[in-house]
Amino acid sequence: xxxxxxxxxxxxxxxxxxxxxACGSDDDDPSTxxxxxxxxxxxxxxxxxxxxxxxxWLKKTFEDEHPGxxxxxxxQEWDGLVERLTTALSSEDQTPDVVxxxxxxxxxxxxxxxxxDLTGDLDExxxxxxLPGFVDGATVDDKTYAVPYYAGSTYVFYRKDxxxxxxxxxxxTMEDFxxxxxxxxxxxxxxDFSGYWLPxxxxxxxxxxxxxxGGDFAAADGDSWSGTLSTPESIAGLTTFQDLFEQASGAPAxxxxxxxxxxxxxxxxxxxxxxxxxxxLLTDPxxxxxxxxxxxxxxxxxxxxxxxxxxxxxxxxxxxSAKTENQDLARDVVGLMLSDDYQGILADAGLTPxxxxxxxxxxxxxxxxxTIEAASNAKLTPAAANWATVEGTRILEDxxxxxxxxxxxxxxxxxxxxxxxxxxQ
Amino acid sequence: xxxxxxxxxxxxxxxxxxxxxAALLLLALGYPLGRQVVLSLQEFxxxxxxxxxxxxxxxxxxxxLIDDPYxxxxxxxxxxxxxxxxxxxxxxxxxxxxxxxxxxxxVRIAVQSxxxxxxxTPVVASMIVWQxxxxxxxxxxxSVLTSLGGDYEGHSWLLEPxxxxxxxxxxxxxxxxxxxxxxxxAALTQVPDDVVEAxxxxxxxxxxxxxxxxxxxxxxxxxxxxxxxxxWDLRVFTQIYTLQKAGGITRDTNLLGTYxxxxxxxxxxxxxAAAAAMFMLALTVVLTAPYVRxxxxxxxx
Numbered sequence: 001x002x003x004x005x006x007x008x009x010x011x012x013x014x015x016x017x018x019x020x021x022a023c024g025s026d027d028d029d030p031s032t033x034x035x036x037x038x039x040x041x042x043x044x045x046x047x048x049x050x051x052x053x054x055x056x057w058l059k060k061t062f063e064d065e066h067p068g069x070x071x072x073x074x075x076q077e078w079d080g081l082v083e084r085l086t087t088a089l090s091s092e093d094q095t096p097d098v099v100x101x102x103x104x105x106x107x108x109x110x111x112x113x114x115x116x117d118l119t120g121d122l123d124e125x126x127x128x129x130x131l132p133g134f135v136d137g138a139t140v141d142d143k144t145y146a147v148p149y150y151a152g153s154t155y156v157f158y159r160k161d162x163x164x165x166x167x168x169x170x171x172x173t174m175e176d177f178x179x180x181x182x183x184x185x186x187x188x189x190x191x192d193f194s195g196y197w198l199p200x201x202x203x204x205x206x207x208x209x210x211x212x213x214g215g216d217f218a219a220a221d222g223d224s225w226s227g228t229l230s231t232p233e234s235i236a237g238l239t240t241f242q243d244l245f246e247q248a249s250g251a252p253a254x255x256x257x258x259x260x261x262x263x264x265x266x267x268x269x270x271x272x273x274x275x276x277x278x279x280x281l282l283t284d285p286x287x288x289x290x291x292x293x294x295x296x297x298x299x300x301x302x303x304x305x306x307x308x309x310x311x312x313x314x315x316x317x318x319x320x321s322a323k324t325e326n327q328d329l330a331r332d333v334v335g336l337m338l339s340d341d342y343q344g345i346l347a348d349a350g351l352t353p354x355x356x357x358x359x360x361x362x363x364x365x366x367x368x369x370x371t372i373e374a375a376s377n378a379k380l381t382p383a384a385a386n387w388a389t390v391e392g393t394r395i396l397e398d399x400x401x402x403x404x405x406x407x408x409x410x411x412x413x414x415x416x417x418x419x420x421x422x423x424x425q
Numbered sequence: 426x427x428x429x430x431x432x433x434x435x436x437x438x439x440x441x442x443x444x445x446x447a448a449l450l451l452l453a454l455g456y457p458l459g460r461q462v463v464l465s466l467q468e469f470x471x472x473x474x475x476x477x478x479x480x481x482x483x484x485x486x487x488x489x490l491i492d493d494p495y496x497x498x499x500x501x502x503x504x505x506x507x508x509x510x511x512x513x514x515x516x517x518x519x520x521x522x523x524x525x526x527x528x529x530x531x532v533r534i535a536v537q538s539x540x541x542x543x544x545x546t547p548v549v550a551s552m553i554v555w556q557x558x559x560x561x562x563x564x565x566x567x568s569v570l571t572s573l574g575g576d577y578e579g580h581s582w583l584l585e586p587x588x589x590x591x592x593x594x595x596x597x598x599x600x601x602x603x604x605x606x607x608x609x610x611a612a613l614t615q616v617p618d619d620v621v622e623a624x625x626x627x628x629x630x631x632x633x634x635x636x637x638x639x640x641x642x643x644x645x646x647x648x649x650x651x652x653x654x655x656x657w658d659l660r661v662f663t664q665i666y667t668l669q670k671a672g673g674i675t676r677d678t679n680l681l682g683t684y685x686x687x688x689x690x691x692x693x694x695x696x697x698a699a700a701a702a703m704f705m706l707a708l709t710v711v712l713t714a715p716y717v718r719x720x721x722x723x724x725x726x
Contacts, residue, residue, distance in 0.1 A: 079670060083690045090474045108693070112471035191578055192562060201672075252561035254581045254672025263562070322475065392691040394675040401674055405584050419676075423692070 108388030181248035200253030200404030213237030227417030276350025313378035464699035518605025
């Protein structure tokens, strides 16, 4: 009890004295604002998505604006993030103050009460300018618990020199694309070579083929959700995935999409679907292969109808941990991450800015065009509250991995449906 | 027996010596166990983890588990994996320990150093090396087998459950053998030479000496080591978890440890996970009871 009183008192003092932490003071819920004026802040960013320049800018700007406070950015792996957030966010002592979370993973945590209510700060951060799909996904009962960080759908990277050698043009329909992938594979006989690089467990890119065929992962039926992977359309899409894996990919059936750089730099990839920031990894003189990267062209994956295929609307949200006492400082960090300067650095790296008005920052080169085109028909995973559990328990990695292995699509899809329905209940 | 002992006067000293450690044990083991029992009777999900009050559901979690044939598949898989691994570890460990008694000093020190390094390597670090070895595309194992003439180019070791468990067995046994070797070797040095010599003079062959003289002497040590091995292999987790992330089909390769983790931490259903953990506890007790009884009987005798 004493502890709580102290916190409230501190919060009151901080609110009175604070010059910088104006954000959050307009929040009408006292339990989710306030906190000390100075603190050592910890923030989780995931994977290599955020460029180093952005991290440096954020740390420096935050520490300059808040003398006496520090900001430590800890990098987490995307793989296994849901379970790490589950354990870390629930502990007052261990919780990071600000976290990045995958846009499709956010709803599970927002409904559980793991994040602070940010509704009161939305207007200051851009209001309706914030990517609406992301804000909606993080809103429960008219309260918004997470804000968009960046968006980014994967588009196709291809080797221009290999296309030329095989006499291929940039494909404009799904059918052409699949044919091109198979031709590349046939023309480059190394067993590790991928005409289209498709690791078996990469369901996030596999989703495009499922959706293009008219299928989906799950559908809402009133309040309850059930798996729809064994509808005829879904089966057709999953069969295309299997066909591509067997006829066009040299990636292992038991691998995921986390490391495209090694096979690409080994010259083993003709085409691959990756988010734009991967280009930064390829051109990196130490970790990548700038010479091969010069031969890269990009296009948005074409759909069967000739328009862009429905690819997964990827991206991240930022949220403030409900358990941290540094509520005001955490909101200041979020504010900086949504600023023009910071979002501009992200846009330079090929990430779609979190605010619609900033999308011109992407430029108008072929990367920008592919980004915008891919996003124009992008789709989200089912909006069920427990969706992150489907991702966390690896139901989809299991399914796509087994399909890649040559399993019976109809039977595997039926089993996966049962598990998805059970999880989403 | 009790009659022969001199009567001990009741003093507070022994009690005072025992109490602190008993209290610590109670705290360190009792609290989590109590919490586990409570959790297993509640509907406790992510929302409860973040402060919503949990709902009591009686035995619903247990009922849901028992009705799910998947639990029994996992239990059976766990028991088989445990026995196979414990047996292989014991066999290899005792074998190497016996070899060590015959080695020259230099060789023995080399073998001991190797075993010690194996034992000292952090699990996660060695798991990364093992993953490299068995990697589908860039793995050393595939490369060596291919250069020897096999068709192992791009072979996935972790996709087929049986192959997955074979790899897991190699790793688990490799990691636990040093402990068995050191303990059994220490016991072997305590076998009196004159007894063995006497048996030799009486005409007992090497096998007979081992079975009738050496084994009975080191029996208590063997029993304890086997007991620990069974317990460890029953709750094996890190190796399976890492291999699953490296490419195994999670559902086909879950053992009880990873299943509980999947239910709780990954799946956010802590109530059912706690109930599954109670099964694991029961299984441990059932499987180890015979050994524990044997050990007690031996001490009494």
